[in-house]
Amino acid sequence: MKNKKNYVARVVVGMSGGVDSSVAALLLKKRNYEVLGLFMKNWEEDDGHSCSYIEDLKDVKSVCEKLKIQLYQVNFSIEYWNKVFKVFLKKYKTGKTPNPDVLCNKEIKFKEFLDFSLENLNADYIATGHYVRKKKRNEKYILLKAKDERKDQSYFLHLLDQSQLEKVIFPIGEFKKSEIRKIAEKNGLLSVSKKKDSTGICFIGKKRFENFLQKYISCKNGDILSVHKEIIGQHPGSILYTLGQRKGIRIGGIKNEKHGPWYVIDKNVKQNTIMISQNKFHPSLVSKGIIINNVHWISEPKYRCSVQTRYHQKETYCSIRKICLNRISVRFDHPILSVTPGQYGVFYDREVCLGGGEIDLKF
Template structure:
């Protein structure tokens, strides 16, 4: 056995294939491995959508197969207070938040980390995220996962180097097909389970119906941004995001031409949704942005101008940019080329090659 045998790792077992294989890989590296399943949402009357019971059964089956103990913990109150309430506030304000980023910050790498260390005596926690950790000069860095198609560093930019130092990411060195292959060879219960795509912990429900339970919908006009021509009615600004093309209900407009219509702006004060034709319409393009609520992985605030790349949404290519500190925990970001659908409430995440530097919440877009 390696020196790792004295080290206890608590793996966040989600009932998915990535965390299942993570637990196995850590076993192979000689760690003392135990699992922890989190329940973070209470409304289980939605059996059609809420997969918590199935996920727990799958996690238990994997732990039984690997011969490791599975603990459970309920963080529903923390999730509601620190993730979901803020998520609703952002939607109410007409912004488009990213709950997965908030969930990682407040639940997986805070509540979970504290519980694992204090209650279960963990030396490390581990998750099935596709990211890598690199230790340089006594500080842990966050690197993109080896699988460029699955890299999840965008969702983990709020982590500090201290949190990363307490975390292991075994599948970050692998590509997804390799992970599936390992699970199939081990005949794990999760080997063929599809990846979850719903809101963090809330599952695969129809988003508009789900949101309407918590926020009263306020219908209002859809106007063409070019001439203020009425184009239809929206059911609530919260259901729409910049750059959205589907679900507008304004196809086949008379004299409208062939180009599809896109959401280009939201007037929250007057409850107006603005649309325009063409995915490169000037009102959809931004030359930069202002970001706030900044998090830098190394905990060092930015004091000088920085040349790097940025992503303004997940799965976007790297955008070369210049970042300038404004003071008061805000920055200006100028893109080398205009970018479509930069969306307030989403996160701008910065990189130097494979190193994730950190990021912030997009406060406003710069359109000139």
């Protein structure tokens, strides 16, 4: 029974094959939890050359053997496809630039993984290698930035709710990345101690994004326009571009080195055009505020706070006005460049992540 004096809490750690989740498991083991490992397969790879799945699983097995913890495997590919990837594609088709990592955390890591662990592995908690912290304040859990602000991942976890936070442990949030690597090396986790961080789309990995996306969305060539609406080039599909983008713009010989690189300042999905300028501060890229749909609050709302409109962006102070239900208007104290509908606006009160939601419009 769980109320026995000597009961040891069982924690299932989401093992990815990286140094962060490996050290998370190690630290929990040292804190005398009963630790289990769970390796999730969430993407049915079919290109035969980019997938690190086999290598990651090998590293997970090596770490679990070293730590003497039992490893389980589960396949959430169908759930990922239906709850994350299909939503991701749908938004791209409308011209928005979604962030699948936020939805992946909400629907897979802290829903499917959590439910599976509680129901099938008799877990008391789950744990991950995210760089965040949590505390209890006034009978509610708050989500805090990591001590290592360069690695902080609270932006991606702003949709977590109280029931999820109650059941999750973040063992590495108090450490710097350099410390995590040293801990791994000191404890003989040599297969992961110097392993590079994973990049790219959540669970899918690093790919040439344009080619990857065109496997799932039909794209047609369209016109690249100047600010004077002159046709100055061709592109492979307007949905493949995002506001403020400066790489991958095919305009060849008209590049004017004197004025620097080109930036996407607007796109029209219906007409399949993008507009570019060499002015990084073009008025089309400058926003005074945003409209957010389906705002989610982890902690009590604050209507004066700071906001990030993309990951690792410097925070900007803002004022929030409720429009109706869970739709809000956010006015920045200072204008922000390259705000992109489909991304997320995430709110902070110093080190506390308050919540956030998807950017619907910018103004």
